Amino acid sequence: MTRVSLKITGAQGQGVNSVGELCAKGLKRAGYCVFGYREYMSLIKGGHSSYQLDISDTEIRSTETNVDILVCFNHHGLKKNLREVKQGGIILHQTSNVQLEGEDQQFIEDRKITILELPTEKILKELKAPPILGNTLLTSVVWSLLGQERASLEELIRERFGRKGERVLQMNLSCIEQGLVFLEEQKKRTHVVLSEPKEEWKNHMLLTGSQAMGLGTIHAGCRVFAGYPMTPSSPLLTFIADIQNRTGMVVKQAEDEITAVQMTLGAMHMGTRAMTTTSGGGYDLMTETVSLAGISETPLVIALAQRPGPGTGLPTWTAQGDLLLAVNSSHGELPRLVLSVSDAADSFSLMPEAFNYAEEYQMPVIILTEKQIAEALYTQSSFDQKSTELRRGKLLTDAQNVKGQDRYDPSVEDGISQRWLPGTEAETYCGQSYEHSPDGSFDETSQNAKDQAEKRMRKMDTLKQKLPEPELFGAADPEVLFVGWGSTKGAVLDAIEIGKGEKVGYLHYTYLWPLKTDKFVALSKQAKKVVLIEGNQQGQLGMLLKQECGIDIPDKILKYDGRPFFIDEIISALEDHV
């Protein structure tokens, strides 16, 4: 297996994403697994952004710190990203007369880096092509640097620009030609070696975690979606909104997050499947409604896309800092389920489960995702739809014999009472935010308050028994046990596969609250060393584990700079700990 990485940098709006996406699509079709990672700033035009593609013939799901090819739309990339180029790497830029400073020049010489200056302006002028075609020209050069065939790029370009008319298409094809001519004229090393392509990747999808989550949401039978824009949750809202005419879903961009979550709760109470999504600050606004869902025992599904806080924090970067928020948010004591996705695959498969648990247990379900998952590009096989189950728990379809006081009957052993929907010909009840008697009437008596509180919390015991234990990857009897959650999984698994992985295990938590600890306790007793790895400052999963089973994990790898874990960081961590 060979990993090759390509990083495209430039100002936002210059075409960084467009070149990145085109290359990703072409490479996947050529038979490679690609993993795309975006970095950008909280602004629309300008600034400095990048799109990195890691490319391999075997499955990869992480990014490396240093790259084989650096493409610079403007001179900033030459300064800011220069030191990220590997030994023997290539820099492709289009800034004429660029003068590198002494140390930078020395770095290039030491690392034997090839520099290619593409005279984009001159070429476009000769072709009488508009500046936007610079993207195709640049892509053509990158394409050849990666050793890929001209025909496959031409096919992609035809697909993309074919309907814009013959003239536009021909102009694009000329740019491809000129890109090749440019490269032929270079008397330098002009390509990197990729491993042999594999057939299996060609039929895979290329999609972001947000798109996967959107498909999962639709697949789960969600029919009402309300949201308020906030990075990095917006791509999910946008995805659902963009295809609403095909899905027939009710999609509402609400006036604020409180509205979004209240509309979602109202729609759930009425009996459809509804959902909202937000990020940290927006979630803060929703927490009173989470509490309401807890006492009124109304199903609720919220996708919380994490970015670094506090405050506005780093809006376009990634974090795993909101675990304790999700677990502890909202006043009063209430049952809830907190789970986290880790990649495109479970961003899809966990959505039906989130709705199932919300309806079965009649409680709020918070699905954590991260900017890194929401916006990363995954090479992913078609999702399995056959095995999906829709479970709605004790939702009555025939409610003729039901009594109003069955709604919040505190005597039920598992804590879960029957639920029936407005409009059902049956005795009615009040979905109640006040502490209530079994039919939802006000009841402030001591015994009732105790009974109802205990009834609600019994649902957590029932749920905890049902939830799967965390999943162990790598060695079955690990001597070194890494424990983590969320997007960390991708980098850790990639590192275990190519690093000193034989004695290493990774215990991955998907279901985070209620927290199951039996497997963790057993494995950590056997292991020589346990290492906590999280994308936050406090080691929040570690805090929960200690709280729940008393085991402290002194060895911690914690990252809280807005960046995800890169594979090389994990490899060196493995070397340190094994």
Add this chain to the structure above:
Amino acid sequence: MSDFGSSNPCTWCDGCGNYGIWTAVKRALAELKIPPHGVLLCYDVGCHGNMSDKLSGYRFHGLHGRVIPFASGAKLANPRIPVIAHGGDGACFSEGIGHLVHAIRSNYPITFILHNNANYGLTTGQASSLTWQGQPMNTSPNSIPEATLPSMDFVFSLNPTFVARGFSGNIPQMVEILKAAVQHRGFAFVDMLQACPTYNKFATHNWLLEHVYDVAEGKHDTSDFANARAIAIDTSERISTGVLYQNMDAPSFYERLKPRENIKTVPTEEVAKVDVGEFMKEMV
């Protein structure tokens, strides 16, 4: 009407305007032949919210200030069920005023009953944004330094499709207003002026009784926006009540949803596994 009965005794103060509104809601539903299982009544937090367990019907009693988005979301999930949202002047013109603005703008097909007693009753008589000037209230012993919010002018500025005003002392008129509101196509704003004998010493039951008049007694054109606005705002001598304005032509939010065109079912009937194969193909 007895179908809407409840064994729970009312807990409001003697002389509270909520008794009248409570009666009118039940009677309006009965006269519309809507059974208790065919309606969703949503309550905000406040004295009016204590109605939530004093009648039958599917009900939801939620958070302070948030009844409008909750009720709107419920309605969009099943537009066949009439949804009535109740909220006080504190909830609607302070805590949740943004929701009112956007509900009017969105024209959600729900009825909103403003229980307007011009103060925060349940928290023991603090001033609301609709409390009159010059009234000493709990937490504002010198009366409020803020200006009173001109609620009707504000509502009309948002281009509403249904505005009515009732008085808690006139049950037959409230019944007629509520019937029209429930049958309205979009967002029906119903301002119910109600007495609060414990904390409102200015707009008392008797004062309201002396000042209100029914627009239906004269020649009132409910489609005349400008006139409706004028008589709604001017309460200097008399207070107009009844259905003041109605636009029958404006489609509701749900009717405006392009994805829902030609779909005969409602979202509550559509919860099933959806095949996303077509979307997946496009991502290859």
